[in-house]
Each structure stands twice: as C-alpha cells, then as structure tokens.
Amino acid sequence: MAERMPMLPALRAFEAVARLGSVRMAASELHVTPAAISQQVKALEADLGLQLIRRRGNALELTAAALAGSETLSAGFRLMAEAVRQIRDHQARPQIRLSVDPTLAANWLIARLPRYRALPGCVDLLLDANRRYADFGRDQVDAAIRFGIGKFPGLDAHFLMAEELFPVCSPKLLRGPHPLKKPDDLKRHTLLHNDWSSRQGNWPNWQNWLDEAGARGVDARSGLHFNDGLVVIEAALNGQGVFLANTTAVKDLLAARKLVAPFSVRVKSDLGYYFVCPQQTARRGEIVILRDWLLREAAAD
Known part of the structure; x- marks a missing residue:
C-alpha cells in the first residue's frame, strides 16, 4: 500500500518556511497569517512525530530530519507548479x-x-x-x-529526406584569381570542415569527396575546422573557403545564389532525416x- 501522506497545506507551509527561512515571509508568499503557518508546521511535526524547526533567538533552524527532505519537497512543489502550468497552457491553446x-x-x-x-x-x-x-x-x-x-526503437518514424554532400562556396570565390573549374583547383583554396561524426551510418568527409571526384594534389585535412554547422556555413557565405555541405543545409542558399556549387560530383550518405x-x-x-x-x-x- 502507498504510504499515507501528510496534509498538503501542512507540507506547503513547511516547504515555504524551510526555503525562505522565515515564518513571516512564508505567510506573505502563501497569503495567510504567520499564526496559520506556525499551526500548519506544528500539525506536520505532530503527524510525523518529528521536530522540524527550532528557534535560535530570532532565527529559525532546520533539524537534521527537516534538512533531509526539504530540497526534495521543494522540487516536488516545483514539479506540481509546472504540471499545473502545462495543464493551463494546453487548455488555453494546443x-x-x-x-x-x-x-x-x-x-x-x-x-x-x-x-x-x-x-x-x-x-x-x-x-x-x-x-x-x-x-x-x-x-x-x-x-x-x-x-x-x-533505427529509432520505440518511436513511430517516417523518412523525410536523404543527404548528399558536395562543395559549395560564395560566388565571389568564382570571380577571384583562382577559379574553380576542376576539382584539382581546390588546392588553391581553403577547405572548410564541419568536424561532426555520427555514431551510426556513414557521413562522408572531404577525403571521400576528393576520391570520388578524382582530385589530385589536394590535402583533405587542411583548412579551417568548425564544430557547428551554422558557423561553418556562415564562413562559406563570407567567402572564407569551400565547404563540403549536405543538401538540406544549403538548398535554399543555393536557390538564392548566396552559395554556388562549382562541381557536379556528389557523395551519398546513408543517413537521413x-x-x-x-x-x-x-x-x-x-x-x-x-x-x-x-x-x-x-x-x-
């Protein structure tokens, strides 16, 4: 059988006193009188058969028993408040x-x-x-x-999009002193890397693309390295180099001509959204x- 719980108003009064360190402040927060708070705390002590609060002059002191449960009790009331908020928000608008x-x-x-x-x-x-x-x-x-x-165990899953990777850059790089007419030309440009790896499936990198394109003389590890997709795309938009991008991340930027894809070669990943x-x-x-x-x-x- 579930353990019998003390009355909720008594627990609420004790939690407020323990958290605020003052009967008067607890009474103000709960919109009752200090006498009512004191009565509720005494009722809880009687119910539990334990002393919870001692007076030291004008200050209050929590007993070891009170300290053992006060933080967990506060967390419980926070969860209850969040549950009420969610119920109200759901009722107000889905x-x-x-x-x-x-x-x-x-x-x-x-x-x-x-x-x-x-x-x-x-x-x-x-x-x-x-x-x-x-x-x-x-x-x-x-x-x-x-x-x-x-593979998402226990979840209802629907495939949205596959991914391919290919080089993209700012149009200004194509107008610069080192045009990108063939994959070998990448050796005169800075490669931008998103240093991300998946624990499942294959996520191609620059070496995979260079091999597929038959590029020669290009160091696949050179260039600038990032650990955030948004940041590396911003670097490409600013003309700082050529980024091996995935389709979904740059589709709209390519359509708007903010980025361009100088080569047609693409490598596929077995990961998708x-x-x-x-x-x-x-x-x-x-x-x-x-x-x-x-x-x-x-x-x-």
Missing part, C-alpha cells in the same frame, strides 16, 4: 513542441513554416532547436526531426497534420 537540429531549423524549416501555419487544423509550434536527442519523457517534447539511419514521435501520440490529430505536411515539403524538394 501546441506541439518539436525538437529539431538548429542547422535544419535555420536553413530549411523556418522558411517553410508559413505554409504550415496556413493549414486548417494546425496548432502553434514551439521549436526546440537543440543538437542533442530530446528525451520524450523528460523534456516534454511531442515530436522530433532526427538524423540517422532510421526522419520525423519521429512516441507511438502513443502518433495518431493525435495535430501530430498527423504536422507529419503529413513535413512529408509533403520533403517530397517537393
């Missing part, structure tokens, strides 16, 4: 919290959102732009766009609308 890689969000998803917002039955999106995989239980995420080979969500939420109407829209957008590209 919302989908979508976890997505920042590079994909900035360079592909955001430009397409007006078409999603025009759909009948769509709800507000909260974009959780984060490079780590979200924990659906801990992070209150409803759905995610994840990068991988398609997938829309995923917990199986128990996959049939929610608003999730279905978002998923089907993402599938249409990906297919159109």
Whole structure:
C-alpha cells in the first residue's frame, strides 16, 4: 500500500518556511497569517512525530530530519507548479513542441513554416532547436526531426529526406584569381570542415569527396575546422573557403545564389532525416497534420 501522506497545506507551509527561512515571509508568499503557518508546521511535526524547526533567538533552524527532505519537497512543489502550468497552457491553446537540429531549423524549416501555419487544423509550434536527442519523457517534447539511419526503437518514424554532400562556396570565390573549374583547383583554396561524426551510418568527409571526384594534389585535412554547422556555413557565405555541405543545409542558399556549387560530383550518405514521435501520440490529430505536411515539403524538394 502507498504510504499515507501528510496534509498538503501542512507540507506547503513547511516547504515555504524551510526555503525562505522565515515564518513571516512564508505567510506573505502563501497569503495567510504567520499564526496559520506556525499551526500548519506544528500539525506536520505532530503527524510525523518529528521536530522540524527550532528557534535560535530570532532565527529559525532546520533539524537534521527537516534538512533531509526539504530540497526534495521543494522540487516536488516545483514539479506540481509546472504540471499545473502545462495543464493551463494546453487548455488555453494546443501546441506541439518539436525538437529539431538548429542547422535544419535555420536553413530549411523556418522558411517553410508559413505554409504550415496556413493549414486548417494546425496548432502553434514551439521549436526546440537543440543538437542533442530530446528525451520524450523528460523534456516534454511531442515530436522530433532526427538524423540517422532510421533505427529509432520505440518511436513511430517516417523518412523525410536523404543527404548528399558536395562543395559549395560564395560566388565571389568564382570571380577571384583562382577559379574553380576542376576539382584539382581546390588546392588553391581553403577547405572548410564541419568536424561532426555520427555514431551510426556513414557521413562522408572531404577525403571521400576528393576520391570520388578524382582530385589530385589536394590535402583533405587542411583548412579551417568548425564544430557547428551554422558557423561553418556562415564562413562559406563570407567567402572564407569551400565547404563540403549536405543538401538540406544549403538548398535554399543555393536557390538564392548566396552559395554556388562549382562541381557536379556528389557523395551519398546513408543517413537521413526522419520525423519521429512516441507511438502513443502518433495518431493525435495535430501530430498527423504536422507529419503529413513535413512529408509533403520533403517530397517537393
């Protein structure tokens, strides 16, 4: 059987006193009188059979028993407050919290959102732009766009887009003293690297592309190295070198002629983007609308 819990008002009064160190401040926070706070704390002590608070002159001191549980109790009330907030927010307006890689969000998803917002039955999106995989239980995420080979145990997964890699650069480099007419010409340019690797699947690098293109005399390890996709794209936009980019990250930049692809050779990766969500939420109407829209957008590209 579950252990019997003391009355919630008594726990709330004690938590406030322990956190604030003052009966008067606790009373002000909870909008009751100091006498009411003192009575609730005494009732909790009687219920537990333990002394929780001692007076040292004008100061209050928590006993060892009180210290043992006060922080956990505060955390519990914070969780309860967050749960109430979520209930109120959900009641006020439906919302989908979508976890997505920042590079994909900035360079592909955001430009397409007006078409999603025009759909009948769509709800507000909260974009959780984060490079780590979200924990659906801990992070209150409803759905995610994840990068991988398609193995997402326990999740409902739908393939969106595959990836190919190819060199891109600012148009100004093509007008410079060292044109890029053949892959060997890269030896006169700075190579930009995104030093990212996947624990699953194959993610090609400069050496893979140079081998595929038959380039000679180009040091695949030379150049500038970055650990963030957005930053390395910014370096390419500023004309600082040639970046081995993936399709989705630069598709719109190529269409706008902010970047150009000087060579036709591309190398394929066996990783791609997938829309995923917990199986128990996959049939929610608003999730279905978002998923089907993402599938249409990906297919159109």
